[in-house]
Amino acid sequence: xxxxxxxxxxxxxxxxxxxxxxxxxxxxxxxxxxxxxxxxxxxxxxxxxxxxxxxxxxxxxxxxxxxxxxxxxxxxxxxxxxxxxxxxxxxxxxxxxxxxxxxxxxxxxxxxxxxx
Numbered sequence: 001x002x003x004x005x006x007x008x009x010x011x012x013x014x015x016x017x018x019x020x021x022x023x024x025x026x027x028x029x030x031x032x033x034x035x036x037x038x039x040x041x042x043x044x045x046x047x048x049x050x051x052x053x054x055x056x057x058x059x060x061x062x063x064x065x066x067x068x069x070x071x072x073x074x075x076x077x078x079x080x081x082x083x084x085x086x087x088x089x090x091x092x093x094x095x096x097x098x099x100x101x102x103x104x105x106x107x108x109x110x111x112x113x114x115x116x
Contacts, residue, residue: 007039
């Protein structure tokens with residue numbers, strides 16, 4: 001009997017080098033959903049990337065495209081609070097909550113995690 005394939009991907013975005021964000025993080029995340037490489041894709045904004053997401057309008061446009069494509073976009077509330085951007089992220093339609101337990105449960109479940 002074949003083991004069940006877990007078709008969910010969590011992309012943890014922490015880097016703030018714009019070329020890497022646009023040409024690796026966002027490119028793979030969006031194409032993963034559009035090309036149906038994964039059944040479900042979640043993007044977790046964690047650490048310094050929260051500030052970038054809250055300030056950079058071209059990044060915000062790309063996050064909106066991901067949301068429209070069916071990618072769940074979430075952010076770590078503690079990181080966002082520490083950086084003073086929690087309300088701005090919420091206003092952009094990003095789910096903001098404490099993600100430590102979420103991430104731990106995801107990893108323990110055997111689902112795939114990709115970090116940038």
